[in-house]
Amino acid sequence: MGLELNAAKLVKSFGARELFKIPHFHVGEGESLHLSGDNGAGKTTLMKILAGLDKPCSGRVDVTPNARRWWNNRLHPQVIYLHQTPYIFAGDVEDNLAYGLKIRRESRKNIRTKVKKALEWSRLEPLAKQSAHSLSGGEKQRLALARAWVLEPRLLFLDEPTANLDTHSVDTVGELVSDLLHDGTTVMVSSHQNNRVTEQCKRHLRLSNGILAESIHSQETPQYA
Numbered sequence: 001m002g003l004e005l006n007a008a009k010l011v012k013s014f015g016a017r018e019l020f021k022i023p024h025f026h027v028g029e030g031e032s033l034h035l036s037g038d039n040g041a042g043k044t045t046l047m048k049i050l051a052g053l054d055k056p057c058s059g060r061v062d063v064t065p066n067a068r069r070w071w072n073n074r075l076h077p078q079v080i081y082l083h084q085t086p087y088i089f090a091g092d093v094e095d096n097l098a099y100g101l102k103i104r105r106e107s108r109k110n111i112r113t114k115v116k117k118a119l120e121w122s123r124l125e126p127l128a129k130q131s132a133h134s135l136s137g138g139e140k141q142r143l144a145l146a147r148a149w150v151l152e153p154r155l156l157f158l159d160e161p162t163a164n165l166d167t168h169s170v171d172t173v174g175e176l177v178s179d180l181l182h183d184g185t186t187v188m189v190s191s192h193q194n195n196r197v198t199e200q201c202k203r204h205l206r207l208s209n210g211i212l213a214e215s216i217h218s219q220e221t222p223q224y225a
């Protein structure tokens with residue numbers, strides 16, 4: 001079952017500084033969104049609020065089904081936010097992939113099968129037994145994506161998944177994101193640059209001076225209303 005996200009009257013301030021005010025925002029099942037904006041515009045803060053990891057000062061975010069005021073309870077299991085700097089757990093690559101599945105109390109057999117599939121999907125098989133902290137930046141990014149993929153998210157927030165990656169790694173992340181979109185996962189990606197990842201997105205949003213504007217047309221150089 002797909003998820004829908006509705007946000008209304010979202011306001012986030014830090015002290016006297018109002019970071020953004022968003023009257024309405026809707027994300028439908030299977031959509032792909034690119035969120036751009038200058039450093040400090042509030043992209044990370046907004047994505048964390050939408051993902052339920054941070055609270056707005058006022059307003060609400062609803063993820064349906066089963067989503068009334070879900071940020072006050074536990075996080076929605078099908079909503080995943082990937083940090084701007086990939087968060088890596090101790091242990092090897094396999095341990096990292098198994099982490100969320102263990103928390104979900106999946107059987108050992110299931111975990112083995114899913115970790116194997118995730119290694120194949122992310123092309124990290126040769127690195128399966130390597131300490132995750134020793135991976136390169138691009139490999140860590142792939143691991144973070146695979147760790148999310150294995151949990152079968154329906155709504156995935158990717159915060160700058162291509163920052164500091166070379167062209168080849170950006171293309172690889174682009175292929176993984178393409179797979180996710182093909183599977184019907186809703187993906188919202190924040191990024192400064194336009195690249196293989198962002199050009200797959202059908203909706204283009206820009207956060208600037210506290211306002212979230214959406215490009216009217218899906219085109220290479222979005223014009224914001």
Ligand SMILES: Nc1ncnc2c1ncn2[C@@H]1O[C@H](COP(=O)(O)OP(=O)(O)OP(=O)(O)O)[C@@H](O)[C@H]1O
Pocket residue numbers: 014019037038039040041042043044045046084
């Ligand atoms: N806990 C906090 N307390 C005070 N100010 C904060 C806090 N968290 C974020 N900010 C400020 O809010 C602004 C938006 O930060 P945010 O990380 O959301 O921006 P961003 O658009 O993701 O930037 P970047 O492109 O650099 O990742 C910044 O000016 C930041 O300093």
Ligand SMILES: [Mg+2]
Pocket residue numbers: 043044045084159
């Ligand atoms: Mg950010």
